[in-house]
Each structure stands twice: as structure tokens, then as C-alpha cells.
Amino acid sequence: MPDPDAPVIVWFRRDLRLADHPALHAAARSGRPVIPLYVLDETPGVRAPGAAARWWLDRSLRALAGDLQARGSQLILSRGVAAEIVADLAEETGAASVVWSRLYDGGAIVRDTALKAALKDSGMEAESFNAALLSEPWALKTKTGGTYKVFTPYLKALRASIGDMSLHDAPKRLRAPRSWPSSDDLDAWALHPRRPDWSTGFDGTPGEAGAQARLHHFIDQDLAEYARGRDVPAGDATSRLSAHLHWGEIGPRQVWRAAEAAAHRRPHLQASADKYLSELSWREFNHEILFHHPDLATANYKPAFDTFPWSDTHTALAAWKRGRTGYPMVDAGMRQLWATGVMHNRARMIAASFLIKHLLIDWRVGERWFWDTLVDADEANNPANWQWVAGSGADASPFFRIFSPMGQGERFDADGAYVRRWVPELAKLDARYIHAPWTAPDEVLARAGVTLGQTYPRPVVDHDAARRRALDAFKGLSSPLTPP
DNA sequence: TTTTGAGTTGTTCGA
DNA sequence: GTCGAACAACTCAAA
Numbered sequence: 209m210p211d212p213d214a215p216v217i218v219w220f221r222r223d224l225r226l227a228d229h230p231a232l233h234a235a236a237r238s239g240r241p242v243i244p245l246y247v248l249d250e251t252p253g254v255r256a257p258g259a260a261a262r263w264w265l266d267r268s269l270r271a272l273a274g275d276l277q278a279r280g281s282q283l284i285l286s287r288g289v290a291a292e293i294v295a296d297l298a299e300e301t302g303a304a305s306v307v308w309s310r311l312y313d314g315g316a317i318v319r320d321t322a323l324k325a326a327l328k329d330s331g332m333e334a335e336s337f338n339a340a341l342l343s344e345p346w347a348l349k350t351k352t353g354g355t356y357k358v359f360t361p362y363l364k365a366l367r368a369s370i371g372d373m374s375l376h377d378a379p380k381r382l383r384a385p386r387s388w389p390s391s392d393d394l395d396a397w398a399l400h401p402r403r404p405d406w407s408t409g410f411d412g413t414p415g416e417a418g419a420q421a422r423l424h425h426f427i428d429q430d431l432a433e434y435a436r437g438r439d440v441p442a443g444d445a446t447s448r449l450s451a452h453l454h455w456g457e458i459g460p461r462q463v464w465r466a467a468e469a470a471a472h473r474r475p476h477l478q479a480s481a482d483k484y485l486s487e488l489s490w491r492e493f494n495h496e497i498l499f500h501h502p503d504l505a506t507a508n509y510k511p512a513f514d515t516f517p518w519s520d521t522h523t524a525l526a527a528w529k530r531g532r533t534g535y536p537m538v539d540a541g542m543r544q545l546w547a548t549g550v551m552h553n554r555a556r557m558i559a560a561s562f563l564i565k566h567l568l569i570d571w572r573v574g575e576r577w578f579w580d581t582l583v584d585a586d587e588a589n590n591p592a593n594w595q596w597v598a599g600s601g602a603d604a605s606p607f608f609r610i611f612s613p614m615g616q617g618e619r620f621d622a623d624g625a626y627v628r629r630w631v632p633e634l635a636k637l638d639a640r641y642i643h644a645p646w647t648a649p650d651e652v653l654a655r656a657g658v659t660l661g662q663t664y665p666r667p668v669v670d671h672d673a674a675r676r677r678a679l680d681a682f683k684g685l686s687s688p689l690t691p692p
Numbered sequence: 693t694t695t696t697g698a699g700t701t702g703t704t705c706g707a
Numbered sequence: 708g709t710c711g712a713a714c715a716a717c718t719c720a721a722a
Contacts, residue, residue: 350719350720350721351720351721351722352720352721354719354720356719356720357718357719357720358698358699358718358719358720359699359700360698360699360700360720361698361699361719361720361721439701486700487700490700510718512717553701554701557701561702596700596701603699603700603718603719605700605701605702606699606702606714606715606716607714607715608702608703608713608714608715609701609702609703609714610702610703611701611702611703612702612703612704615702615703616702675703675704679714682715683715
């Protein structure tokens, strides 16, 4: 007879919430004691979060621990090779089953598949659930049975697949086990930076409550202007839900439902809501791509790019990382990233395009920098978006699309507010010159207190020359149909 | 099977 | 100042 008091372990990973959490719901409904577990995983082959992401994780875990405590439960923390820790804890507590929410990066899939088999071998139940996606990455197929490689038809299929959106509420109370297993002290993990603490300018409110608040603020305040406002880095009418979604503090089904409901209540929001849901669907598309290409972060999706002659100019790379390229839009974005752990989407495209096309530096170098510095760095979105900019990705930007930092600045930061905020040494410069300070007359620069090459760098590369160089380099790529 | 139309986010040049 | 074409050629999805 199975022991009705044998607990269920809910292994939390990137699903740090209580509502719309099918695994937790199933555990609570079983009537068994529930042991919530988080493992700081050290499994080889599983990509560890970067420094900025660890800052977010620290706070999110504190929030989750508090939310669990309010339900009579306790978050158990452990560090090491996850499969060993989970299996050991299951044995120690006499658990009847282990449940979790599925992840879709290659390392996690290998780890979880092996663990599930091992648990079942030792007579336990193990079940995984979908909490992270609207649609499983294997679910949508083209009419000929293939996986989607172009976004627009993918979106069409995704929208057609969306049916019932009823979601589980957070459990009100979780049954505690007779005794709690021991837990690490979160402080001892030192996820929060010290000496120096570079996180003082970070914002965002990690945790489920913060995610809900952000969603409702976005729907109420910014959705109406989303279609236009999302492209203006200084105004920022974006949802800013990316980190919450990455850590699973909110699920895409909750977001989808809220946007649809808002458009239903106020029909004039429909166009903006559709635009937003299409952006949310890129997250789904990127996960589909990652699932079918586990090496997305290290290998060109389009192999034709394998022969691209990347440059390895360290000084230019250092200038890019530090926001000292001499191109104000690029520098503003990179400094916002460094200071806050976030970069506006428009600035990400400009900065990424600059690294790849102006400096001809391998997109993987940029991907790794973003991985370490973004609080929302995601196994699917980060490499997929870098490959999209590079032109090596799925449904990617064509190679001749080379962002002009000046043109983008004039279009999306006309008054220079974004540059003034993040590149304060240019704050007093007339808007006419703020995106190209080297074109300003000497007396204008002097009046603004700018000395090029001293207070603010001269451009690390000439835009026109870099553009021509990039077009030439891309032209040299062998066509996939050309015999070697 | 073959064909057809389409494909997130741009820039520059020349009429 | 505005506007269309060129920037290249390919792959994908569906008919």
C-alpha cells in the first residue's frame, strides 16, 4: 500500500510562482505533504545563469520562499548536481513522487530525462508539466509535417491552436511534511554581488507579486501606446516582463489572457494587444527553434555562416562592452545594460547590429556578454535574437540591413533623451548633433563641455566604411547551394 | 510535384 | 524633400 503521507517534491526551476503552476497544483491536489525544492544546479552541460541573472534569482527566491511560508510551507534550498540532489532528497524524505515544469534547452532536457528514468527505476513517480509555453515546441507542425522556420506562419498556427485558457489558482495552503529536510542558507549562495556591489542601479521587482504588478501596470498604462511607444527607448512602453517570464514568475498563458481580456473590454486596444501578443509569440517561436537546435547558442542556425570571417579586435570589443564606441545610441544602450541589467529592445538591436556588422565581431561574443549582463538572459531568446540580427538565424534579418546608429537615434530618440540619460557627458549637446557629436562645430561642442577623444570618444570605426566592409564580407559567404 | 508568393524591427542612392 | 529601387538570393509554407 502506498503511504498516503509520503510527500511530493515540487522541484522549482524557472517556474518561480504559485499560480498557473500545473505541477504545484497537482502536488497540492494529491493531498500529500509538499516539499518545495530549488537547486542551484552545477550539472555540466547546463548553462549557469550569468551574474546579472543571479542577482534577479536571489530576490526571486526570497519572494518565492515568503509566498510559500504564507501557505504553511517552506522552500528547501540545495546546491550541487541537481539529479543527485533530487534523488537523494526523494530517498531521504520517502517521497512518493517528484514533479516539475519542463524546460527546453538541451542541457536541461538531458538532465531531466535521465532523472525521470532514474526516479521511476527506484519505484517513484515522476511527472513533468508545461508551465513555460503556450504551445509545446513539438506541437505545431506545418501541413507537410515539418517544424516552422518562418515566424508569420508559425504565429498563425499558434493563434489557431490557442483554446481554453482556464488556469489554476495558487494553492491556498500546502500540507507540510512531518519534518522538514535541511536547507542551505540563501545568503551563503552569495548570488547578490558584493565588493563591489554593482547592482545598485538595477531595478525591477523580482517575484510573482512583482510580475503581476508589472503586467497590470503594462496593460493599464502602456498597452494603448504599445504599437508605437515600444520602439522609443526613452519612453519605454514595453511590457518589461521578459525577466519575469524567463524565471517563470508569470506564465505566458496569464499574460496572453490578460491582454485578450483588456482588448475585449476596450476594443480600441485590439491592435496594440495583437502587436504585443505577436511579440510574445516570438518567445514561443524562439523556444521551438531552441528545442530543435539545442546548440543554438554556439552554432549558426544557417551553416552558410560557418565560413564568415569574423574579426577579433579586442580594443573595439572592449569599447563596445563599456559603452565607449563613440556612437551615442550604441553607448547609451550598453551603459543602460551595465547599470541596470536591462536594455531596451530597440537599443539591443542597434548595439547588436553594431558589434556584428560595424565591428564584424562574432555574434557569439555578444551573446555571451548579454548572457552575463542581462537579468532576462534566456537560453532561447538570447541566442535566437543574436542570430536574428546576425542574419544566421531563423527568419533572420537580411544581411544588408545594417542599422545606422545615427539614423536610428534620429528616428527613435529624436530629442536625445535616451542618450542624455545614459551618456551624461553629452547631456548638454544640441539634439541636432547628439547622435553624431563628431559632426558638431567646435564652438557647439565647447559650449556643451564636450571634448572629443577626451570627455567622449571619437567613433571607433567610420560608419560608411564599416557599412561597405560588412556588405563586402557578407557577399563573400558561400551560398548553401554552391558546391564546396 | 511544381509553382508561387512571401519573408519583424533598414539604409542609401538617385531620379 | 519625397519616393522607389537596390541591396541577393534563398528558403519556407502552402496551394
